[in-house]
Amino acid sequence: xxxxxxxxxxxxxxxxxxxxxxxxxxxxxxxxxxxxxxxxxxxxxxxxxxxxxxxxxxxxxxxxxxxxxxxxxxxxxxxxxxxxxxxxxxxxxxxxxxxxxxxxxxxxxxxxxxxxxxxxxxxxxxxxxxxxxxxxxxxxxxxxxxxxxxxxxxxxxxxxxxxxxxxxxxxxxxxxxxxxxxxxxxxxxxxxxxxxxxxxxxxxxxxxxxxxxxxxxxxxxxxxxxxxxxxxxxxxxxxxxxxxxxxxxxxxxxxxxxxxxxxxxxxxxxxxxxxxxxxxxxxxxxxxxxxxxxxxxxxxxxxxxxxxxxxxxxxxxxxxxxxxxxxxxxxxxxxxxxxxxxxxxxxxxxxxxxxxxxxxxxxxxxxxxxxxxxxxxxxxxxxxxxxxxxxxxxxxxxxxxxxxxxxxxxxxxxxxxxxxxxxxxxxxxxxxxxxxxxxxxxxxxxxxxxxxxxxxxxxxxxxxxxxxxxxxxxxxxxxxxxxxxxxxxxxxxxxxxxxxxxxxxxxxxxxxxxxxxxxxxxxxxxxxxxxxxxxxxxxxxxxxxxxxxxxxxxxxxxxxxxxxxxxxxxxxxxxxxxxxxxxxxxxxxxxxxxxxxxxxxxxx
Numbered sequence: 001x002x003x004x005x006x007x008x009x010x011x012x013x014x015x016x017x018x019x020x021x022x023x024x025x026x027x028x029x030x031x032x033x034x035x036x037x038x039x040x041x042x043x044x045x046x047x048x049x050x051x052x053x054x055x056x057x058x059x060x061x062x063x064x065x066x067x068x069x070x071x072x073x074x075x076x077x078x079x080x081x082x083x084x085x086x087x088x089x090x091x092x093x094x095x096x097x098x099x100x101x102x103x104x105x106x107x108x109x110x111x112x113x114x115x116x117x118x119x120x121x122x123x124x125x126x127x128x129x130x131x132x133x134x135x136x137x138x139x140x141x142x143x144x145x146x147x148x149x150x151x152x153x154x155x156x157x158x159x160x161x162x163x164x165x166x167x168x169x170x171x172x173x174x175x176x177x178x179x180x181x182x183x184x185x186x187x188x189x190x191x192x193x194x195x196x197x198x199x200x201x202x203x204x205x206x207x208x209x210x211x212x213x214x215x216x217x218x219x220x221x222x223x224x225x226x227x228x229x230x231x232x233x234x235x236x237x238x239x240x241x242x243x244x245x246x247x248x249x250x251x252x253x254x255x256x257x258x259x260x261x262x263x264x265x266x267x268x269x270x271x272x273x274x275x276x277x278x279x280x281x282x283x284x285x286x287x288x289x290x291x292x293x294x295x296x297x298x299x300x301x302x303x304x305x306x307x308x309x310x311x312x313x314x315x316x317x318x319x320x321x322x323x324x325x326x327x328x329x330x331x332x333x334x335x336x337x338x339x340x341x342x343x344x345x346x347x348x349x350x351x352x353x354x355x356x357x358x359x360x361x362x363x364x365x366x367x368x369x370x371x372x373x374x375x376x377x378x379x380x381x382x383x384x385x386x387x388x389x390x391x392x393x394x395x396x397x398x399x400x401x402x403x404x405x406x407x408x409x410x411x412x413x414x415x416x417x418x419x420x421x422x423x424x425x426x427x428x429x430x431x432x433x434x435x436x437x438x439x440x441x442x443x444x445x446x447x448x449x450x451x452x453x454x455x456x457x458x459x460x461x462x463x464x465x466x467x468x469x470x471x472x473x474x475x476x477x478x479x480x481x482x483x484x485x486x487x488x489x490x491x492x493x494x495x496x497x498x499x500x501x502x503x504x505x506x507x508x509x510x511x512x513x514x515x516x517x518x519x520x521x522x523x524x525x526x527x528x529x530x531x532x533x534x535x536x537x538x539x540x541x542x543x544x545x546x547x548x549x550x551x552x553x554x555x556x557x558x559x560x561x562x563x564x565x566x567x568x569x570x571x572x573x574x575x576x577x578x579x580x581x582x583x584x585x586x587x588x589x590x591x592x593x594x595x596x597x598x599x600x601x602x603x604x
Contacts, residue, residue: 004317005054005310006118008046010361012039013558015111017550018543019368024105027379038108041093045112048088049119052080057120060260061432065202067252072201072262078126079204085127086156091134099138099146100154106295106378107371110302114364117306121436122260126159128299129199132292133160133211137230140280140288145230149209159208162292163194163231163266171449173286174222178214178268180229180276190214190231190276191269193250200264201233201249207242208233212268212276213285220283228285229276231268246274257435294393296444297401298370304440305363308408311433312356315415318422319344319353343418351576352414358540358573359411361566363404365539370400388469395466396535398454402447403532405440412437451524454531459505460512471498474538480545486567487548490541490574497534497581504530504588522595523588530584537578544570 015021022035056077065074085091093109095101116124134153137145152158169175178192190212194200201208212231219225234242248267255263268274280288323340343349373393380386416423416430423430441447459467474494481491504527511520547563550556556563 004313006046006115006306006313007309007361008115009558009562011111011114011364012042013562014361014365014368014543015107017557018365018546019107019372021105021107021372024107024372024375024379027375028381029103029379030105030375033104033108038104041089041104041108042112042115044088045090046115048084049115052077052084053116053120053123056260057122058429058432060120060122064254064259065252065262066254067249071203071249072252072264074202074204074262075260076204077123078202078260081123082126082130082156082159082204084156086154091127091131091156092154094131095135095138095154100151106374107368110298110367110371113299114302114306114309114367117303118310120260121303121307121310122258124303125258125261126199127156129162130156130158130160130209132296133162133209135295136211136228136279136288136292137209139291140228140284141230142277145277145279148236149230149232152207153209157206159199159202159205161197161200161208161210162289162296163197163200163210163212164289165194165196167193167195171445173213173226176213176215176226178212180214180216180227180278182216187275187277188214188216188229189269189272190229190274191272193268194266196253197264197266199262200266201252202262205233210247210266211279211289213289214276216282223286225283226285227282228279228288230279231274231276235275246271255439257432257438293444294370294374294397297397297450298367298374300440300443301363301370301400301402301404302367304404304408304437305360305367307433307437307440308356308360308363308404308411311412311415311430311437312353312360314429314433315356315418315423316344316353318419318428319349349418352418354569354572355414355576356411357565358536358569358577359404359407361543361569362536362539362573363408365543366396366400366403366536369539370396391462391466392469392473394461395454395458395470398450398458398528399532399535401444402441402450402528403536405437405443406447406529407532407536409434409437409441447528448525451528452521455508455524455527456517456521470535474498474534477538477542477545481541484545484548487541487544490537490544490570493574493578494534494537494541497537497578500581500585501531501534504585507589518596519593522593526584526588530581530588533577533581533584537573540570540573 024030025033060075063075065072089102092101093104094106097103113124130153134150137150153160164173166176166178180188180190182188192214210231212229213226214229215225216227231247232245233247235245237243246269248270250265250267253263320342322343324343325341326335326338327341327345370393373389377386377389377393380389412433416434419428419430422428478491478495481487508520543566547566551563
């Protein structure tokens with residue numbers, strides 16, 4: 001029996017029909033792939049997820065990772081998923097052939113990873129972080145580092161992490177104090193602590209390769225003085241054996257969600273014997289780490305979108321099976337002798353389900369859009385194309401990370417409400433999805449940080465060119481929708497929201513131009529919500545345009561109901577979600593400033 005945690009048909013529709021994966025395959029990097037082979041890859045990941053991830057979702061929550069005797073004890077399925085992710089080429093998927101990779105489009109890998117996230121969001125982080133750490137070594141590391149570490153990482157034999165956060169320095173990386181002392185033997189001695197390190201240690205990893213941000217003695221203050229180092233838990237001796245590298249696991253954080261995904265506190269160099277090897281140039285660590293940031297933020301958005309999908313599928317199934325109450329008759333009364341109605345027949349339940357569907361499928365399209373931009377950027381052959389897709393990707397990245405995380409949590413909340421009291425009980429999975437998704441608004445920079453990035457950096461980037469390019473893409477869809485009488489009203493609404501966003505920026509920008517950045521960014525989170533709503537409206541209108549076109553074809557790929565459901569959900573989104581931009585705009589255009597601290601304190 002197929003597992004119900006994902007709508008595979010919609011995933012493939014968005015990947016193949018809306019975001020045109022096939023168009024990427026004309027590019028030199030992907031020429032050895034075709035849709036059939038990539039479809040087989042995605043289907044194999046679905047089978048793998050059905051077998052090795054989904055059945056352990058609840059069990060891993062009930063038996064969470066924990067610290068014991070200097071290591072972290074995790075569920076035995078971590079070992080299975082790491083090794084099989086290596087065997088199936090999931091970790092190596094996007095790497096170059098010469099580095100042991102498959103040169104699969106990033107978009108196809110994200111679709112596959114989405115399936116894994118939906119099946120069991122506690123497991124994919126282990127291979128995903130290993131992939132990210134290996135990518136940094138391949139991109140910036142010396143050949144000796146690549147030869148020593150990358151093959152065992154891509155095979156899933158060794159794990160990998162990214163070590164940024166410290167006890168005194170959360171998101172403020174300029175305050176990092178982990179120290180790197182040079183030696184005459186080609187390595188540095190590392191000393192310091194890192195916290196919140198996902199996948200930082202477990203009993204099934206023969207070795208874990210940490211990518212650590214640290215300061216070389218005498219380095220400049222702030223982020224300019226940060227360097228990047230490979231610091232393995234166990235270092236490799238000349239005879240090929242491993243020896244402990246003075247990387248101590250101090251504790252594992254116990255969390256309210258994602259309890260099977262360990263989050264460790266690590267200490268480096270307590271015995272003055274922790275060795276690290278510089279990756280690339282000195283003092284370039286933060287720039288190097290930021291190579292991974294776009295991919296990492298897409299992955300966070302993808303994970304949140306996938307959890308919301310799994311919660312939606314669960315609540316939809318429940319609503320189709322749960323009888324309760326009766327429909328009102330024409331006189332406004334209920335007949336107690338009539339058979340009970342399924343709750344999916346009640347308008348308010350349908351509203352909650354449609355809200356979930358709108359957020360879930362819109363978020364998936366957003367993640368696939370960013371993935372497509374990433375693929376185009378990495379294979380661009382002209383300066384103009386590279387610049388365009390760099391700006392487009394940079395502009396939407398904060399939204400890709402934030403919208404699925406914040407709106408996804410709202411979607412799961414509504415799914416829990418659909419189940420009523422059962423949604424609050426541990427016998428049902430909605431409460432776990434609700435706990436699991438909450439951290440995604442914190443991963444890779446909180447919502448506040450992403451909002452300041454959007455308004456403070458991305459909107460102003462190259463005098464607003466990125467935003468202009470994004471608006472141009474939205475206008476293409478508005479024009480296409482305007483040619484259809486049924487869709488024209490929604491195209492008009494979306495156009496009006498673009499104009500209103502320009503008015504908002506016209507109100508805010510003078511504060512930045514006068515150097516009053518605190519005032520300019522004070523309501524950045526509201527602007528994030530505003531622009532996210534507009535972008536999701538665009539993506540839903542784009543789906544509706546495609547669905548209308550396909551309904552005119554007798555040889556359509558999917559059923560008539562499938563396409564009509566996309567159009568119906570677009571209309572729901574424009575009725576219930578898009579109007580929220582009006583209140584956001586009212587707040588953003590207000591001259592009243594209530595959150596900037598002055599000489600008096602009102603939070604008492």
